[in-house]
Amino acid sequence: MTTDxxxxxxxxxxxxxxxERLKLTGFAxxxxxxxLLQTPVAALAACGLxxxxxxxxxxxxxxxxxxxxxxxxxxxxxxxxLPFSHPGGSRAGVQEALVIVLKGIAMVLTxxxxxxxxxxxxxxxxxxxxxxxxxxxxxxxxxxRYVQTYEMRLAQLxxxxxxxxxxxxxxxxxxxxIGGVVxxxxxxxxxxxxxxxxxxxxRGYGKKGGIAEGFPPVSISDGCRFxxxxxxxxxxxxFDLHLRGWG
Amino acid sequence: xxxxxxxxxLPVLAAGWAATVGLAAWTLxxxxxxxxxxxxxxxxxxxxxxLIHVPLGPTSVHLILNGLVGVILGGAAFPAILLGLVLQAVxxxxxxxxxxxxxxxxxxxPALAVSHLxxxxxxxxxxxxxxxxxxxxxxxxxxxxxxxxxxLATAGAAFFPAAKLALIAHLPVMLIEGGVTTGxxxxxxxxxxxxxxxxx
Amino acid sequence: MNSVIQTKGLSYxxxxxRMALEKIDLxxxxxxxxxxxxxxGAGKSTLLLLLRGILDxxxxxxxxxxxxxxxxxxxxxLAGEVGLVVQDPDDxxxxxxxxxxxxxxxxxxxxxxxxxxxxxxxxxxxVGLSGFEERxxxxxxxxxxxxxxxxxxxxMEPSILLLDEPTSHLDPKARLEVIRLIRDFPxxxxxxxxxxxxxxxxxxxxxxxxxxxxxxDGPPVSIVTxxxxxxxxxxxxxxxxxxxxxxxxxxxxxxxAHEHEHVYDYHSRDGKTERRILRHSHPHAHEDDRDHGHEHxxx
Numbered sequence: 001m002t003t004d005x006x007x008x009x010x011x012x013x014x015x016x017x018x019x020e021r022l023k024l025t026g027f028a029x030x031x032x033x034x035x036l037l038q039t040p041v042a043a044l045a046a047c048g049l050x051x052x053x054x055x056x057x058x059x060x061x062x063x064x065x066x067x068x069x070x071x072x073x074x075x076x077x078x079x080x081x082l083p084f085s086h087p088g089g090s091r092a093g094v095q096e097a098l099v100i101v102l103k104g105i106a107m108v109l110t111x112x113x114x115x116x117x118x119x120x121x122x123x124x125x126x127x128x129x130x131x132x133x134x135x136x137x138x139x140x141x142x143x144x145r146y147v148q149t150y151e152m153r154l155a156q157l158x159x160x161x162x163x164x165x166x167x168x169x170x171x172x173x174x175x176x177x178i179g180g181v182v183x184x185x186x187x188x189x190x191x192x193x194x195x196x197x198x199x200x201x202x203r204g205y206g207k208k209g210g211i212a213e214g215f216p217p218v219s220i221s222d223g224c225r226f227x228x229x230x231x232x233x234x235x236x237x238x239f240d241l242h243l244r245g246w247g
Numbered sequence: 248x249x250x251x252x253x254x255x256x257l258p259v260l261a262a263g264w265a266a267t268v269g270l271a272a273w274t275l276x277x278x279x280x281x282x283x284x285x286x287x288x289x290x291x292x293x294x295x296x297x298l299i300h301v302p303l304g305p306t307s308v309h310l311i312l313n314g315l316v317g318v319i320l321g322g323a324a325f326p327a328i329l330l331g332l333v334l335q336a337v338x339x340x341x342x343x344x345x346x347x348x349x350x351x352x353x354x355x356x357p358a359l360a361v362s363h364l365x366x367x368x369x370x371x372x373x374x375x376x377x378x379x380x381x382x383x384x385x386x387x388x389x390x391x392x393x394x395x396x397x398x399l400a401t402a403g404a405a406f407f408p409a410a411k412l413a414l415i416a417h418l419p420v421m422l423i424e425g426g427v428t429t430g431x432x433x434x435x436x437x438x439x440x441x442x443x444x445x446x447x
Numbered sequence: 448m449n450s451v452i453q454t455k456g457l458s459y460x461x462x463x464x465r466m467a468l469e470k471i472d473l474x475x476x477x478x479x480x481x482x483x484x485x486x487x488g489a490g491k492s493t494l495l496l497l498l499r500g501i502l503d504x505x506x507x508x509x510x511x512x513x514x515x516x517x518x519x520x521x522x523x524x525l526a527g528e529v530g531l532v533v534q535d536p537d538d539x540x541x542x543x544x545x546x547x548x549x550x551x552x553x554x555x556x557x558x559x560x561x562x563x564x565x566x567x568x569x570x571x572x573x574v575g576l577s578g579f580e581e582r583x584x585x586x587x588x589x590x591x592x593x594x595x596x597x598x599x600x601x602x603m604e605p606s607i608l609l610l611d612e613p614t615s616h617l618d619p620k621a622r623l624e625v626i627r628l629i630r631d632f633p634x635x636x637x638x639x640x641x642x643x644x645x646x647x648x649x650x651x652x653x654x655x656x657x658x659x660x661x662x663x664d665g666p667p668v669s670i671v672t673x674x675x676x677x678x679x680x681x682x683x684x685x686x687x688x689x690x691x692x693x694x695x696x697x698x699x700x701x702x703x704a705h706e707h708e709h710v711y712d713y714h715s716r717d718g719k720t721e722r723r724i725l726r727h728s729h730p731h732a733h734e735d736d737r738d739h740g741h742e743h744x745x746x
Binding site for chain 1: 253254255260278285287289299312319330334336338426427428431435439
């Protein structure tokens with residue numbers, strides 16, 4: 001589950017080789033542009049762009065479609081609500097719902113080329129290169145590291161509970177049982193952090209603190225890729241404004 | 248519960264980000280030394296626990312546990328929830344990236360409130376900790392639901408019914424969150440009570 | 448006598464519980480390899496944490512390389528001299544790549560980037576994991592995790608290495624590999640362990656801890672073959688050691704299956720014969736000969 005993305009971080013396209021700082025910034029601009037869209041046609045164009053990026057990055061289409069489909073289904077509930085509640089009438093309601101669903105799909109699709117084209121820890125470190133607080137990035141890296149450990153421990157606990165006859169039921173006892181399991185994991189993690197902290201101190205943690213990562217200077221081709229993403233964002237917004245009759 | 252990418256207008260998203268940056272800067276200051284690995288590793292546990300799906304009616308919902316995060320981590324609950332949202336968006340595409348600001352406010356602010364209420368409650372109602380656990384889990388969900396409805400309503404009058412529906416959908420989740428939080432508090436009370444509201 | 452580690456009257460108590468360590472007087476010379484043995488809770492790990500400066504001694508003093516530890520900042524003061532490999536690699540390896548983990552200590556020393564990279568390269572080569580830089584620690588095998596754990600400490604180039612149960616939970620091949628690596632480390636080593644093979648292969652001295660006190664201190668062979676001593680101090684002599692002893696003394700020992708029983712026969716040269724039944728054909732028969740106690744080997 002939490003390790004799905006690792007399969008696709010290896011070099012498969014030029015997006016995989018792009019400097020993570022520029023990649024993240026470029027796609028973030030694209031996401032902001034997408035969130036500004038108000039017409040269905042522009043939102044559809046955004047979906048096309050994002051889907052193009054997914055294909056270009058040679059990401060696993062089936063998995064991407066499954067994840068995107070889930071979000072689209074969730075957002076589709078607006079089709080059941082907005083046509084009846086929109087002050088501009090049912091037609092306006094349908095259009096607004098359509099914009100929401102299409103924008104949602106486009107933005108979910110964009111996350112894949114943005115984050116699934118590099119090992120996650122590299123993207124997270126790039127956040128430090130983008131001047132995010134060092135402490136926050138260190139927290140993110142540590143959390144991600146131990147998510148994988150505790151995912152495994154939860155699976156082991158689940159097996160041992162099932163081996164002793166535990167089944168999920170629709171009652172308070174099941175909830176309390178789950179709560180107990182969470183408590184046990186919390187207790188273990190609390191005890192473990194003391195040992196992790198000792199191991200960190202032993203290796204001089206605290207003098208400089210956190211991660212020290214050198215970033216290479218930006219290459220011209222990466223600069224071009226970033227410029228391309230920036231241009232796409234501008235074009236998308238301009239297209240939307242044009243459709244709304246702004247010239 | 249969360250708001251997906253594509254629903255809210257940019258000004259609301261921006262306001263959410265502004266509030267989140269402020270709250271994160273404020274709450275991160277206190278995380279030093281051993282608090283840093285502790286916050287990170289316990290956040291990992293909360294994240295993993297939130298992947299547990301609990302049957303609800305014909306379907307199932309995943310746990311949120313922001314009330315429990317508040318009870319256990321205190322002020323560090325806000326960064327913990329922020330970290331969880333980032334990982335969730337990146338790994339599972341749940342909740343979206345542009346919405347991290349509003350979602351962090353929606354889930355994190357109630358967690359901070361509940362953390363204070365729980366600590367206050369333990370001092371004034373000794374011996375009622377397990378009950379307080381249920382209250383923490385349930386009330387945090389309710390507060391989050393209210394904030395969710397509020398944010399949806401900012402998208403325009405057309406979204407008022409959606410906001411009401413979202414709030415109603417939170418009612419059964421309140422029971423689930425209350426139940427699970429009770430279980431955790433009950434367990435920790437017997438095994439290691441110092442985890443309940445004594446961490447920073 | 449150049450002792451690199453010295454303790455005088457070292458005591459430690461967790462909270463208000465019983466003494467974890469009581470008046471430990473110890474002197475370890477340069478280049479020695481000391482195995483700390485003892486039952487669970489005897490104080491082995493506590494002693495290692497004290498020697499590394501992580502715990503504050505209640506009483507007594509620790510002298511490393513002729514210098515007493517400062518009251519404050521012990522952990523930092525020892526960083527370049529004493530390396531500690533903790534028992535669980537999941538505690539030792541907290542970074543997102545092998546490179547980051549091995550580099551962590553060197554980076555915190557404030558070394559320049561190329562020196563950090565050179566040290567990581569050397570340390571990984573020393574544990575036979577060159578080219579593992581970009582691997583993710585969580586995805587390594589148990590044996591690889593142990594070896595990276597060693598590398599994280601090697602990269603700080605300590606002269607004293609403290610190891611807490613370095614071979615536990617490893618499969619036989621990985622275990623032998625780790626033993627070989629520990630043997631190749633060119634410095635003073637203190638190893639808390641239950642692994643008698645590790646002891647016989649690398650230790651020059653064994654210290655037996657029992658309830659926080661030193662119960663025995665001597666050459667490895669004389670301690671691990673002293674069955675009475677081991678049993679008194681809540682330990683047990685593994686069958687392997689027993690077998691090695693028989694071979695050593697020219698006695699005859701053999702392990703064989705007899706009907707459905709597993710039998711260990713021991714014939715000494717002076718004509719005495721001893722038979723130990725390891726596995727009975729009748730599963731409940733064990734309960735009848737508790738008083739022999741020999742079958743409850745743990746190693």
